[in-house]
Amino acid sequence: MVSDSTNLNISFQPGPVRVDLLVKDSRGATSVASVNLTVGSSAPELSDLMVSINKVEDGVPTEVTTTVRVQDDDGTTDTVRGELIAGGTSVAMYFYDDGTNGDSVAGDGIWTSRFSWLVSGGSWARVEVWAIDSDLVSPGTVHTVPIVDPNEGGLESWVSSLGIPLLLITMASLTVAGISYRRMKMAEMAKDMQEIESWSSFDPREMDEEFDSED
Numbered sequence: 785m786v787s788d789s790t791n792l793n794i795s796f797q798p799g800p801v802r803v804d805l806l807v808k809d810s811r812g813a814t815s816v817a818s819v820n821l822t823v824g825s826s827a828p829e830l831s832d833l834m835v836s837i838n839k840v841e842d843g844v845p846t847e848v849t850t851t852v853r854v855q856d857d858d859g860t861t862d863t864v865r866g867e868l869i870a871g872g873t874s875v876a877m878y879f880y881d882d883g884t885n886g887d888s889v890a891g892d893g894i895w896t897s898r899f900s901w902l903v904s905g906g907s908w909a910r911v912e913v914w915a916i917d918s919d920l921v922s923p924g925t926v927h928t929v930p931i932v933d934p935n936e937g938g939l940e941s942w943v944s945s946l947g948i949p950l951l952l953i954t955m956a957s958l959t960v961a962g963i964s965y966r967r968m969k970m971a972e973m974a975k976d977m978q979e980i981e982s983w984s985s986f987d988p989r990e991m992d993e994e995f996d997s998e999d
């Protein structure tokens with residue numbers, strides 16, 4: 785006996801369920817009816833897919849931890865799987881929520897996959913994860929990670945390998961331009977000074993001599 789009211793809200797675990805209805809009238813006569821139901825699993829939902837790295841180097845084995853939160857109302861999700869796809873190849877990912885294989889807390893709904901990634905080719909590594917609850921599969925959730933060339937190492941190293949020398953070259957050429965401008969100015973000033981000096985070297989006695997000779 786679960787209820788004697790006309791309305792009833794009750795949750796069943798997945799599987800076959802039989803509901804018996806007993807009706808008794810005022811004279812005590814009874815009648816029984818039964819309904820058989822099969823209760824399906826609630827569909828699991830995934831959220832908060834997180835990858836421990838924000839880029840991966842091409843051809844360099846990298847230990848990566850991937851976590852995903854699984855919301856399953858009846859708690860019957862038993863399998864969380866994924867795929868790591870990069871450069872046209874696919875690697876199966878296995879997730880755990882039992883406190884092993886990198887999973888920090890058992891049974892907290894955070895499922896973890898930790899293994900060494902080795903990707904080559906292409907510019908993106910794609911992680912797709914889904915949960916399986918008996919015959920139900922959740923929609924996949926996807927995360928992408930850029931693949932970088934280990935020799936270049938992304939934008940920051942581009943800035944330091946090319947950007948900073950470029951900046952130094954620019955500064956150096958501006959300095960050279962500044963120096964030649966100043967040299968030019970100095971040369972002009974020197975010329976002016978020579979001219980002024982030539983005026984000051986004017987000897988009035990020469991004029992006197994000239995006057996004298998004319999006399």
Ligand SMILES: [Ca+2]
Nearest residue numbers: 881889892894
């Ligand atoms: Ca966990």
